[in-house]
Amino acid sequence: MAAALPLDPGTSIGGHYIIDVLINRGGFGAVYRGIDTSEGNRPCAIKETYDVTPSARRQALMEAAVLFTIKSRHLPQVYDAFEANGRFYLVMQLIEGETLLQLVKRRGRPCGEQEVLNWLLPVMAVLQELHSRNPAVMHRDIKPGNIILTPDQTAVLVDFGLTKLYDPDSDTHTMIRAVSEGFSPIEQYIGKTCPQSDIYSLAATMYFLLTLRPPPTSLSRSVHDELVAPRLLNLAISLNTERVLLKALSMDVDQRYRSMDEFAQALQNPVFTAYADPTIAHSSLWPANTHTQVQAQPSHIGGQSMPRPIPAPVPASRPSNPPVYPMLPANPQAVPQPRVTVQSLQPLPSPFSQGCLWGLLQGVLSALIVLVLKKETYFYVAIVEGFLFYLFAGFFTTRKGGSSARGALAGFWAGIASTIVFWVVVAVGLVLLVTQRIQADTVAARQNGVFLNMTRELNRALQVVESAFPNHVATQPSGTGLTIFLVSGLLCAIGFGLLGGMLGKSRYRARMQRRGYP
Secondary structure (H helix, E strand, C coil): CCCCCCCCCCCEECCCEEEEEEEEECCCEEEEEEEEHHHCCEEEEEEEECCCCHHHHHHHHHHHHHHHHCCCCCCCCEEEEEEECCEEEEEECCCCCEEHHHHHHHHCCCCCHHHHHHHHHHHHHHHHHHHCCCCCEECCCCCHHHEEECCCCCEEECCCCCCEECCCCCCCCCCHHHCCCCCCCHHHHHCCCCHHHHHHHHHHHHHHHHHCCCCCCHHHHCCCCCCCCHHHHCCCCCHHHHHHHHHHCCCCHHHCCCCHHHHHHHHHCCCCCCCCCCCCCCCECCCCCCCEEEEEEEEEECCEEEEEEEECCCCCCCCCCCCECCCCCCCCCCCCCCCCCCCCCCCCCCHHHHHHHHHHHHHHHHHHHHHHHCCHHHHHHHHHHHHHHHHHHHHHHHCCCCCCHHHHHHHHHHHHHHHHHHHHHHHHHHHHHHHHHHHHHHHHHHHHCCCCCHHHHHHHHHHHHHHCCCHHHHCCCCCHHHHHHHHHHHHHHHHHHHHHHHHHHHHHHHHHHHCCCC
């Protein structure tokens, strides 16, 4: 089918809506800024869906029905829904602001924990109300790009195009459209979503906002879990928030929080636990016990009151061989079996360890160059080689994430380590050379029947060895000259480490962009 062309500015649709400018466009539709002439030229957002098949029409009407029946400043208001020119249109409130994804890219640094909670706790209250309906209503596409922050710091959840009523006995067939890598749980890949799926997506959104790194895709986590604890990426995150996020990001549905209410309460009310919540317990999907009943006493999230859902009783025993997720291979007959293990969390490379490693290598190599080649030209080669190793220290410290300043710190430690190691190795090498010279002279003297004066022979050996090296090594600076020499070398190490850190950070960002992340 040929790609649908976007509407031109000034186009009139639905009798009294005027298209202004295109806001966003995808393979299944577009969103425009528009004007409602029947309401005093009120600004509005016009969502256009190219697919008008019965299933697509039902999905669009589902989105309109959800937004029609719940009034909240954290959801866009729907004004109208109609079909025209072979396309389906929803006319909604125009939300001014920027998405959380745009905000993070503009800032270039993690968001504060408290501001993230201030934004998302009210959104949790709205989702709790949707999940408490019978049947429960799930958003299924929560991610930073679908939450708009208005100028007054109000978070608005948009794009209910994948909204689904919860039916534990049915599957979702629009699998490809229903997955956002890094933010969709494993059960969403096979269409068995439940309210806990929204909990996973919202936790992944918080993880991204607090660390600037999206979680690994749940499909890859089901085989080998490489989820990094958020405090390893941002020490400003509290221990309680880290514990809550790891629980909400559990691969097993039953290991997550039972409701959005419980998730929000855990974020607001730190509790002591004598164990760490697992981030992955099983790759198999247990049937989610999410049939809800309404309880009389209300719960409170973000200042709103609503009934609290009570999960149905969990069976006393589970089957010994629960179903596992298919890994979606090209050959359906060859479905890999995920490993059932708890993977250790991998921290980012340490500036200290990387700096000491590359400093050690640089110091040894530079000393060997000076000791073996014994020419002034190679002394400068050793200096250039040192700069290169400081660059490597910064690069390998940030190539998996982190700020460029971590590269400068790695360069600092590399400079200190290389200086110490260089002079230790040079000193040992000089002692060996002097010893060899004395031994050679002693053997020659014995053959000639001459008795050597060891003090005079030692001085002679030192002079011979010293003359073989460039003045930069043989003659040591003293006092102020030595201090200037060492400080200059350390500043060069920090500078080249910072340059390497910038290169490593650039490589990491490029790799993330190739994977579809900012």
